Amino acid sequence: MEEVLLWSIFACCIVKKKKRLEHIRGSVRSKWSRKWLLKRRDFSHIRLLSELRDEPNDWRNYLRMDMDTYIYLLELVTPHIKKENTCMRAAISPHERLTATLRFLATGRSYKDLEFTTIISKQSLSEIIPETCEAIYKVLKKDYLKFPKTEEEWMEVAAEFERMWQFPHCLGSIDGKHIRIVPPKGSGSYYFNYKKTHSVVLMAIANANCEFLYCDIGTNGRISDGGVINNTQFYEKLVNNELKIPKPRSIGSSNRVLRYVFVGDEAFAMRPDLLKPYRRETFTRDRRIFNYRLSRARRVVENSFGILASRFRIFHTSINLKMHNVDTVVLACCALHNFLRRKSPQNYTPPESMDQENISECTVQLGERCNPELVHDLQRGPRGHMLNNANGVRDHFKEYLNNEGSVPWQDRFITLNNEWRT
Template identity: 40%
Template sequence: MSEACFNSLLSKIHPYLKKQDTTFRLAVTPRERLVVCLRYFHLFVDKISLYLATGDTQKTIAFSYRLGVSTAHQIVHETCRVITEKLIDDAMPKPTEDMWKKIANDFYTKWNFPLCLGALDGKHVTIQAPANSGSLYYNYKKTFSIVLLALVDSHGNFTAVDVGSFGKNSDGGIFAKSRLGVFLEHNKLSVPADTYLPGTNQLAPYVIVGDEAFPLKTYLLRPYPGQDLDESKRVYNYRLSRARRTSENCFGMLTSWCRMYHRTIHANPKNVDRMILASCILHNYKRRFHGITPNYRATSMDEPSVLNNLPAQGGNACKNAFSTRETFKNYFNSTIGAVPWQ
């Protein structure tokens, strides 16, 4: 993060980080509070970072800045709360139909996948086993984790995130119960109406792409399963994978600067949820500030919503979902939709 980006970030949240001085001690300034929080995320690079790069803790931060351990702990979590509450409308506001069309156009231009609204994937964030949690957070990797489910655009920005699911749950199960899944199932995300595939008179819906862990839906494409596939299905799987890897790229960029993800996080799960969401917001904020990505409008699915009580969708693919996948498969294998290197 550059100094200019840091100052811009500080100007937006300065009033909410300011504390009152007392008779016996001076309060930690908003600037210092933000530095301590970003140090925990490992956003700065200097001579101290050689030590922090091995995996910093809040106790180490306290020693580095001559703060009490409980003070450093409180600063990190309070600053993350301010970032998520005050910057979410700036970094992740609610999507619009125009936003979806811009994202789809960029996916077609950059990754040769038409009518794509984003790549969907989940990331397990390793945590210390919470007290009396049993196997709720125990995942297939034999670690304890909280899941970050994210929808990512073609440039590696988070478009929508859902944080806080138990590690034992599968990506598909988390998606089915998430607000993102419910919003899509009930068509509450301003997704554009079906349109023609480029250069054809074939109508198709706007879709998101995911791996085998997700269900097949009219709005969610997954690969054809199995090994012995014909050439047309292998071409489809390749084109899908080419678009879907943007989510893997995004997680890679997030973990490259946010060293928090390189270690087991020792914190209450609710605090971990807030730190994960804050890191996603900062990821979008700094990339947009430096002009790396367009100023897309996005949304967090952790916000309260009138759709909270809507039922989750089922996991079985319907006939229309198979038909949608066949439509895209045929397009990728046609003269108009094919690319030379497939």
């Protein structure tokens, strides 16, 4: 009886397996792709690009860079994104891969929408774009997103801040921004921030030329105050004195010895090596002047974020990608920002894109800043923690900037701007 039962079960399994195989055979696609996707040479935007060669302004608007810069970038990334043809189909060329990626970053369009202009399937774009972004970041970060590693390199950064913004011994301007995302399924409120959107935080340090020295992306938006900096490798090395920051020294002909510092806003806890403004309720004339001078140095990172979001409209959307791909896309944009700032600054960042300070009229004309609903600031917390000697370091800078380090227009500027805020 048992033997008959076993044979019945075995026969039943054979029948089910046979039906499953028949179902699979019946579902095999009869063609590789939809017919119109096979006509990429006829319909793709690549044909449009060939026409735009004679229209430099339109080419720049389309890919966010001039043709010479694009060709140079293509040469850099081609070894990392080139695929071999097979006996079954021709590979998508590096030119098509890079232009599709740049259009995605420049417009923020969905893969499905981009499919109709690139004539590349949505499934292929979902692999091509993250891969190309990773290649862009890989080839550019060494030369264009370089973090200082020696005292000499830090001093070059500080010299530029003093030359351009008259703030001595400044090693960089620090700020963080929330980058909106479509949260992963099942993430709940993990990425939910104080602006009632879902986001990850981009923490960055900018130099005097509005270029990023350091970028960290990935901290969830739920950590919405300055404490987000604690999750970065930069802060860990800063606390452990591993950044090779120059030792305090005098400034020019002055006998006053000042530390080398970073500057930030009220979102951060102040340290001896990270200065932030005085609070408004403690204002005196000297403190207002310090805040004004600090703000001139700190605004470079605000400009950097503003230009980044203006040129790459992906930041005007809620980025709908896997989380590791979100990080890759943001870092690629930051690397491209620095690359374009150096290769074609007049096209990428014309003068009107920067904050313009009118010294004679004591006014500031803001350049391209971020819409607060798109890429918004970290939440400003309460007074926050302050290390014991941090206040003394800030007071030393205040005294210097009000005496031998003063600039002729600072008193007039704060007098005509009674509601001045940093």
